[in-house]
Amino acid sequence: MLKLAWRNLWRNRTRTLIIGSxxxxxxxxxxxxMGINDDSHRxxxxxxxxxxxxxxxxxxxxxxxxxxxxxxxxAPEAVMDDARTVAGVRALVPRVAINGLVSSPxxxxxxxxxxxxxxxxxxxDDLSQKLVDGQFxxxxxxxxxxxxxxxxEKLKLELGDKVVLxxxxxxxEVTRALFHLxxxxxxxxxxxxxxxxxxxxxxxxxxxxxxxxxxxxxVLVGEVSEQERVAAALRKVFEARGGLEVLTWQQAIPEMKxxxxxxxxxxxxxxxxxFIIVLLAIANTFLMAVMERVREYGxxxxxxxxxxxxxxxxxxxxxxxxxxxxxxxxxxxxxVHLIIDHVGINAADxxxxxxxxxxxxxxxxxxxxxxxxxxxxxxxxxxxxxxxxSALYPAWRATRLSPAQAMRFYE
Amino acid sequence: MKTTDxxxxxxxxRGVRRTYQQGLVEVHALRxxxxxxxxxxxxxxxxxxxxxxxxxxxxxxxxxxxxxGTVHIGDDDVTHLGRAEGAEYRLxxxxxxxxxxxxxxxxxxxxxxxxxxxxxxxxxxERRKILDxxxxxxxxxxxxxxxxxxxxxxxxxxVAIVRALASRPQIVLxxxxxxxxxxxxxxxxxxxxxxxxxxxxxxxxxxxxxxxVMERARRIVRLDSGEIVADEQGAALGVA
Numbered sequence: 001m002l003k004l005a006w007r008n009l010w011r012n013r014t015r016t017l018i019i020g021s022x023x024x025x026x027x028x029x030x031x032x033x034m035g036i037n038d039d040s041h042r043x044x045x046x047x048x049x050x051x052x053x054x055x056x057x058x059x060x061x062x063x064x065x066x067x068x069x070x071x072x073x074x075a076p077e078a079v080m081d082d083a084r085t086v087a088g089v090r091a092l093v094p095r096v097a098i099n100g101l102v103s104s105p106x107x108x109x110x111x112x113x114x115x116x117x118x119x120x121x122x123x124x125d126d127l128s129q130k131l132v133d134g135q136f137x138x139x140x141x142x143x144x145x146x147x148x149x150x151x152x153e154k155l156k157l158e159l160g161d162k163v164v165l166x167x168x169x170x171x172x173e174v175t176r177a178l179f180h181l182x183x184x185x186x187x188x189x190x191x192x193x194x195x196x197x198x199x200x201x202x203x204x205x206x207x208x209x210x211x212x213x214x215x216x217x218x219v220l221v222g223e224v225s226e227q228e229r230v231a232a233a234l235r236k237v238f239e240a241r242g243g244l245e246v247l248t249w250q251q252a253i254p255e256m257k258x259x260x261x262x263x264x265x266x267x268x269x270x271x272x273x274x275f276i277i278v279l280l281a282i283a284n285t286f287l288m289a290v291m292e293r294v295r296e297y298g299x300x301x302x303x304x305x306x307x308x309x310x311x312x313x314x315x316x317x318x319x320x321x322x323x324x325x326x327x328x329x330x331x332x333x334x335x336v337h338l339i340i341d342h343v344g345i346n347a348a349d350x351x352x353x354x355x356x357x358x359x360x361x362x363x364x365x366x367x368x369x370x371x372x373x374x375x376x377x378x379x380x381x382x383x384x385x386x387x388x389x390s391a392l393y394p395a396w397r398a399t400r401l402s403p404a405q406a407m408r409f410y411e
Numbered sequence: 412m413k414t415t416d417x418x419x420x421x422x423x424x425r426g427v428r429r430t431y432q433q434g435l436v437e438v439h440a441l442r443x444x445x446x447x448x449x450x451x452x453x454x455x456x457x458x459x460x461x462x463x464x465x466x467x468x469x470x471x472x473x474x475x476x477x478x479x480g481t482v483h484i485g486d487d488d489v490t491h492l493g494r495a496e497g498a499e500y501r502l503x504x505x506x507x508x509x510x511x512x513x514x515x516x517x518x519x520x521x522x523x524x525x526x527x528x529x530x531x532x533x534x535x536x537e538r539r540k541i542l543d544x545x546x547x548x549x550x551x552x553x554x555x556x557x558x559x560x561x562x563x564x565x566x567x568x569x570v571a572i573v574r575a576l577a578s579r580p581q582i583v584l585x586x587x588x589x590x591x592x593x594x595x596x597x598x599x600x601x602x603x604x605x606x607x608x609x610x611x612x613x614x615x616x617x618x619x620x621x622x623x624v625m626e627r628a629r630r631i632v633r634l635d636s637g638e639i640v641a642d643e644q645g646a647a648l649g650v651a
Contacts, residue, residue: 003518003522299513302501303506304499304530306495307494404469
């Protein structure tokens with residue numbers, strides 16, 4: 001039966017090659033798009049995690065929504081000690097966030113200044129990579145500040161120049177603090193994140209009278225998959241303490257989560273449309289093949305092959321075709337996966353140069369390809385199932401042929 | 412009912428009618444046919460086109476079901492066998508030879524003949540024991556590996572004979588097996604079938620309007636408009 005199916009497959013080589021190519025290309029396309037999607041989604045998640053400041057964030061209750069300066073984490077050492085008891089917490093990144101106005105003799109600009117511990121902050125995002133001039137929070141100045149290149153140009157500053165920060169303290173008092181320009185960073189995107197500025201934790205706390213207080217603690221987790229569990233555990237730990245909120249980055253930046261989900265859904269819809277077209281094409285071609293062989297099926301039935309076995313014969317042909325096409329498709333898809341993974345696609349070159357979502361920049365994202373074996377396996381099973389489904393109707397038609405009529409089909 | 416030689420008939424057809432609906436017209440292919448055929452007969456169903464001979468052959472071979480009446484082969488009532496049961500029955504008891512498209516084009520002569528034995532689940536050694544002598548008998552020992560398109564029409568029909576006999580059936584039904592062959596090939600093929608009929612005792616039933624078939628048949632059942640109009644047995648034909 002298998003031998004007959006195999007030979008039947010090659011009776012009309014052109015037709016077999018056309019169907020096989022359709023399956024192979026669709027399958028390869030699916031693998032390639034899954035690889036690119038998975039890698040870009042992972043990178044978008046990483047970018048979102050960096051932009052949020054960690055996989056999980058700890059704030060004073062209501063801070064993330066209002067960004068109010070009076071919502072602070074009291075006794076942060078005790079909070080961090082409690083957080084360290086939760087399994088899966090890899091690092092804690094303390095921050096003070098200040099929304100204020102930076103002034104130079106040439107003008108004033110709104111900024112969001114983050115006071116940080118560079119060594120810890122670099123675990124989240126190595127901002128020193130974006131340094132274009134000076135140093136990133138060195139010890140030259142007591143109160144160093146790193147500003148964006150466009151901010152520096154607007155305020156016409158030189159390294160070492162003084163700037164004044166005007167901001168509110170947690171008590172609502174307006175305060176001023178002097179900083180020295182220590183470094184200049186560039187994100188490479190026009191207009192993006194120019195208002196972000198950085199200083200040391202101590203300098204920020206001193207500037208807005210937040211000694212012994214924090215605005216935010218970023219939590220890094222060991223595994224991405226652990227963040228929900230870690231967040232839940234932290235909420236439980238802080239339940240008794242009260243006054244704290246724990247957010248995952250997805251809760252903090254739902255727009256990015258939505259974008260990834262939308263992109264994922266779009267990718268699946270795209271694949272489904274391709275599969276439907278392939279399914280109809282294969283079903284049509286198989287049906288033609290069956291109708292061409294009506295007389296032969298009649299003969300097979302006449303010499304003792306049952307209708308069920310005739311149906312199986314058609315199914316076997318599609319199984320063989322699917323397997324051959326999928327082996328070729330896998331080779332094509334895997335080769336392109338390796339090439340993309342090695343070479344990479346610059347998101348900026350693909351028109352994402354100015355793309356920013358909820359403060360997350362996709363500018364310097366190099367998209368590669370990621371192989372998730374389980375997902376590839378499920379995708380492969382789907383392709384195989386599509387080919388099988390497309391052969392079902394022709395197979396059924398083959399089983400319904402009356403042998404007497406089939407034998408007279410061409411008379 | 413007994414046949415003329417007194418033995419119970421192998422094939423027993425009683426009151427068989429077959430009506431087709433062709434558009435708005437009702438076509439009566441068979442109009443109450445009664446027929447008995449004995450084991451080992453070499454018979455021909457003869458008649459013009461549309462007389463019902465192929466329809467009757469299909470009823471005997473369970474390829475079609477009568478609108479009324481019964482068909483028995485031996486003790487088996489095969490009147491209303493379904494497609495699957497019919498296929499199984501043919502596999503075990505009936506060999507078919509058609510006028511054309513007899514062989515599976517992608518299989519070799521050997522594989523075509525071997526196919527029914529594979530369906531019967533017969534092992535390779537046994538298959539060789541059955542097929543080798545048959546191929547030798549029909550003079551195609553050197554053609555086993557040829558595909559149908561590499562053989563002449565006569566050779567293809569010989570392979571069909573081998574396949575029909577390979578499963579050691581009780582009956583071989585041949586639907587105008589010589590229609591597409593030249594006279595010499597037809598004569599040679601019919602002589603071969605007659606010899607095999609005598610050697611193996613297998614019942615042959617032909618549907619034909621070929622005079623050469625009728626010359627060799629031991630019995631000719633003539634049909635016209637779906638009815639048997641004459642049944643000429645051995646003595647009447649001048650053959651033993």
